[in-house]
Amino acid sequence: MTVPAPSPLLLIPGPSPVPQPVLEALARPTESHSSEPTGRSLRRLQEGVAHAVGARPAGDPAGDLVLVLAGSGTMGLEAGIVNLVGPGEKLLVVSHGFFGARFAAAGRAIGADVVEVSCPWGEQVPAGEVERALQESGAKVMTVTHVDTATGVVSPFLEYARIARELGVVMVLDAVAGAGGMPVGMAAAGIDVVITASQKALGMPPGLAILAISQRAMERRRQLGRCGSYFLDWLNWEATMRDSQANYFATLPTNMLAAGAVAMELAEGEGWEPRFARHRRMAHAVRRGLRALGLPPLGADEVLSSTVTAVRVPETIDPAALRRAAAAEDVTIAGGIGAWSKTTIRLGHMGAVGLPELLHGMAALEGGLISLGAPVERGAGVGELM
Numbered sequence: 597m598t599v600p601a602p603s604p605l606l607l608i609p610g611p612s613p614v615p616q617p618v619l620e621a622l623a624r625p626t627e628s629h630s631s632e633p634t635g636r637s638l639r640r641l642q643e644g645v646a647h648a649v650g651a652r653p654a655g656d657p658a659g660d661l662v663l664v665l666a667g668s669g670t671m672g673l674e675a676g677i678v679n680l681v682g683p684g685e686k687l688l689v690v691s692h693g694f695f696g697a698r699f700a701a702a703g704r705a706i707g708a709d710v711v712e713v714s715c716p717w718g719e720q721v722p723a724g725e726v727e728r729a730l731q732e733s734g735a736k737v738m739t740v741t742h743v744d745t746a747t748g749v750v751s752p753f754l755e756y757a758r759i760a761r762e763l764g765v766v767m768v769l770d771a772v773a774g775a776g777g778m779p780v781g782m783a784a785a786g787i788d789v790v791i792t793a794s795q796k797a798l799g800m801p802p803g804l805a806i807l808a809i810s811q812r813a814m815e816r817r818r819q820l821g822r823c824g825s826y827f828l829d830w831l832n833w834e835a836t837m838r839d840s841q842a843n844y845f846a847t848l849p850t851n852m853l854a855a856g857a858v859a860m861e862l863a864e865g866e867g868w869e870p871r872f873a874r875h876r877r878m879a880h881a882v883r884r885g886l887r888a889l890g891l892p893p894l895g896a897d898e899v900l901s902s903t904v905t906a907v908r909v910p911e912t913i914d915p916a917a918l919r920r921a922a923a924a925e926d927v928t929i930a931g932g933i934g935a936w937s938k939t940t941i942r943l944g945h946m947g948a949v950g951l952p953e954l955l956h957g958m959a960a961l962e963g964g965l966i967s968l969g970a971p972v973e974r975g976a977g978v979g980e981l982m
């Protein structure tokens with residue numbers, strides 16, 4: 597782990613604090629999109645993301661294609677489905693929170709016949725319901741959210757992947773909020789498309805949507821015929837992503853690629869498994885600390901992610917006032933989303949966030965609660981981190 601750049605300390609579920617060497621790489625002179633250094637950075641970033649999500653490496657004859665696009669995670673979600681589902685075709689969306697609903701909205705926007713299977717926020721959709729919905733709908737493509745960022749709940753995506761394989765369904769996983777901080781195991785689980793973005797546990801600034809695409813998914817793209825998007829069409833990017841020096845489709849975000857290569861060097865210096873273990877440790881420590889402050893996480897321990905925690909704020913405390921108090925100590929904490937906006941706050945603990953950052957954040961929360969009259973003992977939360 598490397599020390600993130602100084603304040604403000606972003607303890608939000610993305611963007612996460614960006615390490616100084618990554619910021620310095622962004623500030624290097626801009627390279628041509630078809631230059632050798634850009635090609636090298638792209639390959640480095642692709643390799644790193646492939647390792648992070650457990651994709652098959654590019655050198656493998658069955659290797660997955662890692663597609664790096666300028667844009668945000670939402671663009672990645674759209675790129676994930678517009679290549680697989682044509683107008684009027686069925687798309688099964690498994691939704692356990694805010695970003696599952698986004699997949700459904702994106703599916704409708706591209707003209708898909710969306711069938712949604714969902715659960716109350718804070719819970720998981722049982723695998724049996726997913727199996728039944730696939731059988732009843734006949735959908736051949738389904739989307740799943742890995743970690744829902746509104747609730748911090750992780751889905752049983754490995755169970756869904758097993759069902760998808762048995763039924764011959766192509767599974768698209770939104771791992772925007774988990775990849776780089778939690779294992780995904782794409783190839784081992786037979787997941788066809790894993791989508792992520794630069795600004796979360798991978799430790800880069802916002803600006804890249806990244807998709808790891810299996811050969812089976814590529815085959816389905818070919819069978820689809822016309823794709824409903826020109827810029828997001830995987831086939832337009834395929835050659836550039838295999839050799840950016842020889843093949844131009846559109847100008848690459850060259851400074852972000854340089855920064856991404858450095859982010860991957862840092863992550864691989866730490867090692868992916870140790871990085872996942874650090875995220876697990878941090879998540880447990882944060883939750884112990886938050887409970888000690890009277891801020892219980894929403895969701896049972898066994899369904900909570902390693903990267904983001906949503907907590908309920910006591911009725912006597914205004915979540916916005918608590919966030920303002922933390923901001924006065926240079927700590928940025930996220931509010932709740934949607935139906936949870938009035939009652940919750942969210943903490944991101946991903947990427948370069950380690951114990952020093954959590955101590956700072958917990959101390960700011962503790963001080964904020966005390967200043968707002970909550971019956972909190974000074975040191976109660978911070979003590980749980982040590």
Ligand SMILES: Cc1ncc(COP(=O)(O)O)c(C=O)c1O
Pocket residue numbers: 609610668669670671673695741743744745770771772773793
């Ligand atoms: C799980 C998940 N999916 C998709 C997105 C959308 O990403 P972006 O805001 O970069 O468009 C987010 C962003 O928070 C997310 O957490």
